[in-house]
Amino acid sequence: MSTSPCPSSANGQNPTPAGVTFARTAEGLLVAKVGDNAFAMLPGSDGRFFLASAWRLRGPMDEWKRSDFYSHGGDLEDETAFRARVAENAEHQRQRIALARREVSSRASTPWGTSQQATIYADGVICHSTASHGGFHLDAGHNAKVHPGLRTPGGWYEEDCAWAAVAQAFP
Numbered sequence: 001m002s003t004s005p006c007p008s009s010a011n012g013q014n015p016t017p018a019g020v021t022f023a024r025t026a027e028g029l030l031v032a033k034v035g036d037n038a039f040a041m042l043p044g045s046d047g048r049f050f051l052a053s054a055w056r057l058r059g060p061m062d063e064w065k066r067s068d069f070y071s072h073g074g075d076l077e078d079e080t081a082f083r084a085r086v087a088e089n090a091e092h093q094r095q096r097i098a099l100a101r102r103e104v105s106s107r108a109s110t111p112w113g114t115s116q117q118a119t120i121y122a123d124g125v126i127c128h129s130t131a132s133h134g135g136f137h138l139d140a141g142h143n144a145k146v147h148p149g150l151r152t153p154g155g156w157y158e159e160d161c162a163w164a165a166v167a168q169a170f171p
Helices: 079-098 163-169
Strands: 020-024 030-034 037-043 049-055 071-076 102-105 113-122 125-130 134-138 156-158
Touching (some): 020 079, 030 079, 037 079, 049 079, 134 163, 156 163
Antiparallel strands (some): 020 030, 030 037, 049 071, 113 125, 125 134, 134 156
16 A cells, blocks of 8 residues: 555655545545545556545555445546545645534525525635535625626525636635
8 A cells, every 4th residue: 555655656756745645445546636626547447547536435545345445536547647646635635624614504495495505705704504505695795896797685695507607706
């Protein structure tokens, strides 16, 4: 098993990214762990592979099984591509931690249903997740800073199509 202190990847050329652990399962699958996120390079069709993921897998990595992974993260050409995607995820997680956002439980009423969790970006800027959807809520003071052409009256911004209004106002 290759762990984060390991100085190099399989080809001996590229250092293993900090916070990443690579291993092979008993089934021979290349897997990786970054925090609570687990990744596997699974065989697809025509000799290609795809990135699969799971969250909070327990037990030693060499005991993980294909059936433990449930999310499809796109096609991969080879092991080098897998290692690059895992390193990209590790960097993304590092950057998110550096932003110091706070995750809190929430039962707030939103346009998408009852909030299950909220991420506090800043006082007055909160992103809610619900069972089916989510989005941002800005308090009145922050909502007033959104461009008038993008502003919503109640300060609610849907995560798929209106998030950019929040990002534009608060880069």
